[in-house]
Amino acid sequence: MSVRLSRLAQRIGHSGTMAADERMQRLRAAGRDIVSLGAGQLDFDTPAPIAHAGRAAIDEGLTRYTPVAGTPALRGAVRLKFERENGLVYGDDQVIVGAGAKAVIFHALLALVDPDDVVLVPSPAWPSYASMVSLAGGRVVPVPIEAASGYRLTAAALERAIAAANGRARGLILNSPHNPTGAVMSAADQAAIARVASSADLWVVSDEIYEHLTYDGPFASFAAAPGALERTLTVNGVSKAFAMTGWRIGYGGGPAPLVRSMEALQSHTSGNASSIAQHAAETALRLTVEGDPAMTAERARFRAALIERRDMMCAALAAIPGVSLVKPGGAFYVFADVSRRFGGPVGGRTVTSSSELADALLEDAGVAVVPGAVFGDDRAIRMSFASSIEELAAAMARIRAALA
Numbered sequence: 290m291s292v293r294l295s296r297l298a299q300r301i302g303h304s305g306t307m308a309a310d311e312r313m314q315r316l317r318a319a320g321r322d323i324v325s326l327g328a329g330q331l332d333f334d335t336p337a338p339i340a341h342a343g344r345a346a347i348d349e350g351l352t353r354y355t356p357v358a359g360t361p362a363l364r365g366a367v368r369l370k371f372e373r374e375n376g377l378v379y380g381d382d383q384v385i386v387g388a389g390a391k392a393v394i395f396h397a398l399l400a401l402v403d404p405d406d407v408v409l410v411p412s413p414a415w416p417s418y419a420s421m422v423s424l425a426g427g428r429v430v431p432v433p434i435e436a437a438s439g440y441r442l443t444a445a446a447l448e449r450a451i452a453a454a455n456g457r458a459r460g461l462i463l464n465s466p467h468n469p470t471g472a473v474m475s476a477a478d479q480a481a482i483a484r485v486a487s488s489a490d491l492w493v494v495s496d497e498i499y500e501h502l503t504y505d506g507p508f509a510s511f512a513a514a515p516g517a518l519e520r521t522l523t524v525n526g527v528s529k530a531f532a533m534t535g536w537r538i539g540y541g542g543g544p545a546p547l548v549r550s551m552e553a554l555q556s557h558t559s560g561n562a563s564s565i566a567q568h569a570a571e572t573a574l575r576l577t578v579e580g581d582p583a584m585t586a587e588r589a590r591f592r593a594a595l596i597e598r599r600d601m602m603c604a605a606l607a608a609i610p611g612v613s614l615v616k617p618g619g620a621f622y623v624f625a626d627v628s629r630r631f632g633g634p635v636g637g638r639t640v641t642s643s644s645e646l647a648d649a650l651l652e653d654a655g656v657a658v659v660p661g662a663v664f665g666d667d668r669a670i671r672m673s674f675a676s677s678i679e680e681l682a683a684a685m686a687r688i689r690a691a692l693a
Contacts, residue, residue: 301424357561367540367542368384369578384541388559398425402422404427432450440470451485466508537562612692622671623671650670653691
């Protein structure tokens, strides 16, 4: 008997970033020496006080169901974080905790998107945005962002995309610091975008998961822009800032009707996030907003290491002929334009696309990168600098040799 899949299942493929990582893992399991620049997670351990809180939750028997939207203690910590770090004041019915930031975004889109609604997404973009919009019944219209503008969304580009949507534009997904480019929107950028969003009556999902990984200036939350709070869901989590990807805790803050609808949807899907992970996340947020010296020092160590890695990778790539890049201001990725190498040899083969170049680097040079085509820009490849400085140096040497 053959299994008949739904039309929805047939049109949604696997995550391109995860597929690249899985291929790398298979080669490693087969004995290949592969340096991975593909993973979207830090190589640091979860800070000790947070890990201890997780173990304590188990020891204390905190292993039962929690309220769907999160424990009162964690929601309180989320509200405190938003108020002190972002200047956003939410009531208890305006925050929600989910099983990762991805789950929070998905439930928001289910609550906001009707069939054939257009959602605007600055592109290149994290590929799951488009898939989640499609799962919710809508369609994405990309808003091009270019290296010439530092990969930052401009009000003019957004206005052109709204016009191209022919009256169907309903929402906008923002991501700053940005995956895959590392671009960081300034408060002035956000104020201009907020004016356009208000004029077009767009709701906004602002994905700020890389907030604490910024290197060259202050971070501004989009909902703090004039007129943005009442139309914005701000999404964040502990995965990137605290090296807690496996703990699966994301959270959001926004208008109460939206958040309560997300809670209802979540009650029928994932339910509450892990009770143990929630306890650890509460500790992470409270220690941070209260200025705990040990946590402050640990996060400063994270940041200093990432700046060193970023600068080394950018310098090494800039020295390779035919490779250009915009130095990222946040996150932990370099999005390098390699299109001038198309049509020529890489690692002993001729390549004509980002996917072919990524294949050549993996198979012939032993370096895993993610092709830009996954993000909607076939000119580039994404490389993570969330690995040790020694691994990055080895990867840069291999890439330089492959592109020699």
